[in-house]
Amino acid sequence: MLGVQNLKKNFGGIQAVDNCTFSVEPRRITALIGPNGAGKTTLFNVVAGVVPSDGGTVRLGGHDLTRLPIHLRARLGISRTFQTVRNFSNLSLEENLRLAAEPRDQHFWQSIFIPRSAPKNQLLEILKRVGLEQPLNYPSKDLSYGQSKLLSLARALLMPHKILMLDEPVAGVAPTLREQFKELLPDLQARGETIFFIEHDMDFVRAVADTVIVMDQGRVLTEGTPNEVLRDQRVLDAYLGEQL
Ligand SMILES: Nc1ncnc2c1ncn2[C@@H]1O[C@H](COP(=O)(O)OP(=O)(O)OP(=O)(O)O)[C@@H](O)[C@H]1O
Ligand SMILES: [Mg+2]
Structure with a gap:
């Protein structure tokens, strides 16, 4: 599904993503873990086209995304949520589902399918699927933090996509x-989704991930099942004795 080869991103001398190679299999749940500053969010941003890479390739389905701008990558199937919630708190759930994420992303949002004309029952169905039972006119500012993360997920689901990329879906929830x-x-996943997520909550990772990719200092340290990876001494060392 997603294939990343020798991907690199440098920020003024910091090799945030350092020659990463891995793939995400279709209809699997893949976790990306690693200590703070390991380069996980940067990797997501380079894959999604938010920041340009300094080398390597990104492929999705049969397509080479490497040189494509963010909106074309989205059109070819990348749908994501962000580490910090980016809903419009002054709008209703319905408006959030129908509207752009951020003014500076306007080009991105205008160029892909914006479901302005999506029937209300489709919006209700997507809210229900993520477990939000509030009415469509419910003010999003009245959602708890966790519920607002569910709303972000609902928006990501509404965009036509091949892969869902979630940056810390349960942090702060x-x-x-x-x-x-x-x-x-x-x-x-049972409905056919391919999910690639970043998370620090290892209990959550153990419970949902089929495969875990571990990053440390910009590199892929190892990958495997949660059981294999979370008892790997190199992974424990990377977390410097933090409780996994
Ligand atoms: N826009 C930027 N400019 C300069 N340096 C950056 C930028 N974004 C990230 N970095 C640096 O790149 C490295 C990787 O950061 P990144 O946010 O990708 O880590 P992370 O694994 O997502 O961490 P966390 O778990 O804390 O979210 C860090 O050293 C960070 O300071
Ligand atoms: Mg991050």
Whole structure:
């Protein structure tokens, strides 16, 4: 599905992504883990085309995305959520689902399918699928933090896509909603979704991921099943004794 080869990104001397090679298999849930500053978000940004790479290739399906701008990568199937929630808090759930993410992303959003004409029942269905039972006119500012992350996920699902990329879906989310996310990802997988997510919560990673890719200092340290990876001494060392 997603194939990344020798990908590189340098920020003024910091090799944030350092020759990364891996693939994400279709209809699998793949986690990307690693200590703070390992380069996970930068890797997502380079894959999605938010920042240009300094080398390497990114392929999705049969397409070479490497030289394509963000909106064409989105059109070819990359749909994502961000580490920090980017909903419009002064708008309703419906408006958030129908509207652009951010003014500076306007070109990106205008150039892809914006479901302004999507029937209300489609919007309700997508909210229900992520477990938001509020009415469409519900003000998004009244959502809890975890619920607003569900709204971001609903928006990502609404965009036509081949892969869902989620940057820390449960960070800062209260325990009950975290459990909801834990059921939701496999549920989406069963419906045919390919999910690639970044997360620090290892309990969550163990519960939902088929494959775990570990990054440290810009590099892919190892990959395997959660069981293999989370007892690998190199991974424990990378986390410097943090509780995994
Ligand atoms: N726009 C930028 N300009 C300069 N340096 C950056 C930029 N974005 C990231 N970096 C640096 O690149 C490295 C990787 O950062 P990144 O945000 O990708 O890490 P991360 O693995 O997502 O960390 P976290 O788990 O804390 O979210 C860090 O050293 C960071 O300071
Ligand atoms: Mg990050």
